[in-house]
Amino acid sequence: MKSIAxxxxxxxxxxxxxxxxxxxxxxxxxxxxxxxxQSLSDRDLLVRISGVRAALLERATFIxxxxxxxxxxxxxxxxxxxxxxxxxxxxxxxxxxxxxLTLRVAAAGSARPQRxxxxxxxxxxxxxHSSARSARVDDAFRAAVEELIAPLCVKSHWAPRDExxxxxxxxxxxxxxxxxxxxxxxxxxxxxxxxFLLSAPWPLExxxxxxxx
Amino acid sequence: MLxxxxxxxxxxxxxxxESAIPxxxxxxxxxxxxxxxxxxxxxxxxxxxxxEKQALRRxxxxxxxxxxxxxxxxxxxxxxxxxxxxKGVFGLSDDDLNLSLGPIKTLD
Numbered sequence: 001m002k003s004i005a006x007x008x009x010x011x012x013x014x015x016x017x018x019x020x021x022x023x024x025x026x027x028x029x030x031x032x033x034x035x036x037x038q039s040l041s042d043r044d045l046l047v048r049i050s051g052v053r054a055a056l057l058e059r060a061t062f063i064x065x066x067x068x069x070x071x072x073x074x075x076x077x078x079x080x081x082x083x084x085x086x087x088x089x090x091x092x093x094x095x096x097x098x099x100x101l102t103l104r105v106a107a108a109g110s111a112r113p114q115r116x117x118x119x120x121x122x123x124x125x126x127x128x129h130s131s132a133r134s135a136r137v138d139d140a141f142r143a144a145v146e147e148l149i150a151p152l153c154v155k156s157h158w159a160p161r162d163e164x165x166x167x168x169x170x171x172x173x174x175x176x177x178x179x180x181x182x183x184x185x186x187x188x189x190x191x192x193x194x195x196f197l198l199s200a201p202w203p204l205e206x207x208x209x210x211x212x213x
Numbered sequence: 214m215l216x217x218x219x220x221x222x223x224x225x226x227x228x229x230x231e232s233a234i235p236x237x238x239x240x241x242x243x244x245x246x247x248x249x250x251x252x253x254x255x256x257x258x259x260x261x262x263x264x265e266k267q268a269l270r271r272x273x274x275x276x277x278x279x280x281x282x283x284x285x286x287x288x289x290x291x292x293x294x295x296x297x298x299x300k301g302v303f304g305l306s307d308d309d310l311n312l313s314l315g316p317i318k319t320l321d
Contacts, residue, residue: 115293121286122279128265128289129272162266177214184216195219 003031007062099201107135
């Protein structure tokens, strides 16, 4: 058997019996045991893991582990967490009652550089980088987001995704999710001209990374 | 909670990979090669774009040396050259290789 990791949690009771809780130092890794020969790309498995992940998040906030990490012993799971264990514990304690949100927005940007216009790899990569980071969201939409969504967040920041989209990442108190839902509807009514996708709640991921940098 | 003002596009995107992966691949020997090539190249294109995104994230970090930037950029150029060549061989366009990744978005 192997265990497919889902997240890192403060307490085992936040995990069991929804998933298996594997001790990893002062933390616990949630995981779903599967046969050794189980393919990770199996659709039913993906749906099952997704369901467990959502149920775990209903219980308590955790730090997400990207799908694909499988371990076969507690030592292996602990090794995965060892480098960041102290930091993760502090983050989990600090953000126990918070979740992440994401607001993906279509943006205007410059055209993607054409490969045929470049001879140097460095110039090509710099042009790709410049193009991908030039996405700009509609001013009125951005102002509406800053007015309706951002104030609900404990922390938030805009992050460029590619040349055609940009994303607002936010950390929000769970208790404010109903307010977020209302704010999303208000945003939809106010800015029908800018395609967006607002989703929440999500486990800690973006803000965990940001705090590591 | 999922809120969008572009329901139609979201609904379309929820039909995973439909545009690139046919329900069946014709057994006609003249067609089967093209169908399989489309499928394989769509996946190769996905990997190429992931590599590009990773390179851009490393650029964001600002700690790549000039040599590393040149090396990464050259690798991306060669990948793009190879994809252009293979698309030409099998008569495929960029749209043919655009996997829909559900609510995440399409590849472009």
